[in-house]
Amino acid sequence: MTRKNAVETAGLSHRYGDVQALSEVSLEIYEGEFFALLGPNGAGKTTLVNLLMTLLPPDGGQAWVLGHDVAKQPEAVRRLLGVVFQDPALDDRLTAVENLEIHAVLYGLPRRRRAEAVQRAVAWAALEEAAKRLVRTYSGGMKRRLELARALLHDPRLLILDEPTIGLDPQGRLNLWERISSLRANGMTVLMTTHNLPEAETCDRVGILDRGKLIAVGSPGELIAANGGEGATLEDVFIALTGRQLRDENATARDLMVSFARRGGEHTR
Amino acid sequence: MNLLPGIAPAVILVMWRREVLRYVRDTSQLFGGISRTILWLVILGLGLGAALREIEGYTYAQFILPGVITLNVLFASMQCAIALIWDRQVGLLREVVISPAPMLSVALGKLLGGATIALVQGIIPFLFTPLIGVEVTLAAFLLALVVIFSMGITLTGAGIVLASRLRTFEGFGAISNGVIQPLYFLSGSIFPLRGVVGGVGFLDIPEHLRVELRQLGIYAIGGGWVVQLPVWLQVLVYANPVSYMLDTLRFVLLDFRQLPLALDLGVILLSPPLAVIASAHAMKRMTTSR
Numbered sequence: 141m142t143r144k145n146a147v148e149t150a151g152l153s154h155r156y157g158d159v160q161a162l163s164e165v166s167l168e169i170y171e172g173e174f175f176a177l178l179g180p181n182g183a184g185k186t187t188l189v190n191l192l193m194t195l196l197p198p199d200g201g202q203a204w205v206l207g208h209d210v211a212k213q214p215e216a217v218r219r220l221l222g223v224v225f226q227d228p229a230l231d232d233r234l235t236a237v238e239n240l241e242i243h244a245v246l247y248g249l250p251r252r253r254r255a256e257a258v259q260r261a262v263a264w265a266a267l268e269e270a271a272k273r274l275v276r277t278y279s280g281g282m283k284r285r286l287e288l289a290r291a292l293l294h295d296p297r298l299l300i301l302d303e304p305t306i307g308l309d310p311q312g313r314l315n316l317w318e319r320i321s322s323l324r325a326n327g328m329t330v331l332m333t334t335h336n337l338p339e340a341e342t343c344d345r346v347g348i349l350d351r352g353k354l355i356a357v358g359s360p361g362e363l364i365a366a367n368g369g370e371g372a373t374l375e376d377v378f379i380a381l382t383g384r385q386l387r388d389e390n391a392t393a394r395d396l397m398v399s400f401a402r403r404g405g406e407h408t409r
Numbered sequence: 410m411n412l413l414p415g416i417a418p419a420v421i422l423v424m425w426r427r428e429v430l431r432y433v434r435d436t437s438q439l440f441g442g443i444s445r446t447i448l449w450l451v452i453l454g455l456g457l458g459a460a461l462r463e464i465e466g467y468t469y470a471q472f473i474l475p476g477v478i479t480l481n482v483l484f485a486s487m488q489c490a491i492a493l494i495w496d497r498q499v500g501l502l503r504e505v506v507i508s509p510a511p512m513l514s515v516a517l518g519k520l521l522g523g524a525t526i527a528l529v530q531g532i533i534p535f536l537f538t539p540l541i542g543v544e545v546t547l548a549a550f551l552l553a554l555v556v557i558f559s560m561g562i563t564l565t566g567a568g569i570v571l572a573s574r575l576r577t578f579e580g581f582g583a584i585s586n587g588v589i590q591p592l593y594f595l596s597g598s599i600f601p602l603r604g605v606v607g608g609v610g611f612l613d614i615p616e617h618l619r620v621e622l623r624q625l626g627i628y629a630i631g632g633g634w635v636v637q638l639p640v641w642l643q644v645l646v647y648a649n650p651v652s653y654m655l656d657t658l659r660f661v662l663l664d665f666r667q668l669p670l671a672l673d674l675g676v677i678l679l680s681p682p683l684a685v686i687a688s689a690h691a692m693k694r695m696t697t698s699r
Contacts, residue, residue, distance in 0.1 A: 150448055219509050231431070234430060239421065243504065245420055245423040246504075246505060246509070246510040274434070290504075303542070330515060393576040393577045397499050
């Protein structure tokens with residue numbers, strides 16, 4: 141069977157110890173689509189994304205990225221993905237150019253194409269002036285632009301964005317959103333996780349995860365029509381489907397590190 | 410094109426370059442290496458040396474020279490390796506682990522980077538050798554560099570394995586007090602395992618006693634006390650792999666050693682490849698868990 145979708149999962153499951161983080165998720169994301177994955181904290185968004193990025197092996201079910209099985213062809217899958225994480229995954233003691241050069245090498249760009257690809261990414265992120273400055277001197281918005289440019293450097297076919305506009309000021313948010321929209325216009329497939337429902341409302345389709353299960357999939361219009369009706373927003377639908385209960389979670393190792401970094405961190409960074 | 414699976418020279422080079430660039434830009438590390446050398450070699454070495462006079466014919470400062478080099482290597486390697494904990498949660502490593510680059514090459518670049526930094530930091534004490542009266546020949550210096558590089562690879566690898574088991578990190582203090590200093594103090598760096606410690610006014614040791622001592626493996630030069638570590642301390646020193654690396658370094662620099670040469674060379678030659686395998690495995694593990 142040939143699978144042409146950008147993403148396809150069949151009965152995809154994963155558990156951490158006793159916790160069923162993802163159970164029997166079957167999902168299709170079409171090529172060229174702009175897809176938003178919604179869900180309360182701990183719903184399984186990160187687990188699903190990590191499975192697609194081949195960071196975790198599936199416990200059950202299967203998943204394909206552009207026809208490649210994530211369990212059997214992880215390297216092929218990785219080459220097709222561009223990823224922007226929620227927190228910056230940059231070396232902030234290096235310059236933007238140096239960070240981009242590392243990416244170019246990691247993705248196996250031939251030497252003669254590297255410099256040009258890096259320059260193009262710098263220009264795309266509008267960071268020409270700051271390109272030779274250490275990333276630690278950058279604002280949050282500049283880092284996010286750099287990461288987005290980096291994720292595109294190796295011409296991926298599927299872009300995965302984990303809460304791309306979180307923590308940005310309205311200007312930064314608008315700017316980044318315009319960049320993402322321009323990609324969409326060029327036919328890029330985008331899978332985005334978000335808590336920002338107005339942003340999700342502009343996507344082609346939305347999937348809502350809750351407690352590891354995919355509880356709704358459809359265009360924002362369809363979901364509103366099915367669950368809220370006239371005058372409702374996606375937020376109303378989201379609350380109707382997932383409830384009002386708070387989803388408190390313990391701080392993860394990453395949260396602890398991020399807060400340590402905010403308090404000043406240490407020289408070993 | 411690629412004959413060895415997992416070996417991508419460009420990836421090794423770019424990860425090595427990253428470590429070296431970070432080191433070059435972080436002047437606090439160079440400063441730490443210089444201040445550590447002054448504190449231990451010049452101040453403690455010459456200060457305590459004034460009271461101790463000689464260990465096996467070497468001044469105290471001369472005796473601890475290889476130890477101070479080892480201390481600098483320990484700090485450089487651990488600092489480079491422990492940075493992985495950051496890197497994994499809020500740094501570049503997350504970008505690296507989702508890339509198609511082979512993890513073995515990433516680990517090799519990291520190890521070679523750590524060893525290069527350790528080499529530079531380990532050279533600092535050599536600048537002070539005229540002050541403590543040690544003459545280092547070119548051949549001894551080059552041999553010492555080989556030993557230091559082997560130490561750098563091994564200790565960076567050990568640090569990577571340690572880092573892969575730590576989820577969070579709130580300060581280098583725990584690593585310094587819990588890992589670096591025990592390894593340093595228990596490596597025979599600042600006291601001999603056994604031997605003759607000379608003091609002012611002691612009579613020279615008679616020749617027949619000197620011969621007998623030599624048969625026991627104690628080399629008496631001049632006059633002094635014959636000392637031996639308590640057994641429990643000996644056990645810890647013998648169990649510490651750093652002891653053998655340090656002993657080799659002391660043999661190369663001062664022509665004096667206290668442990669079997671075969672073991673010394675065994676550790677120096679075999680531990681780097683083991684470190685490569687263990688750290689590549691540890692980094693692979695880091696990629697498949699959250």
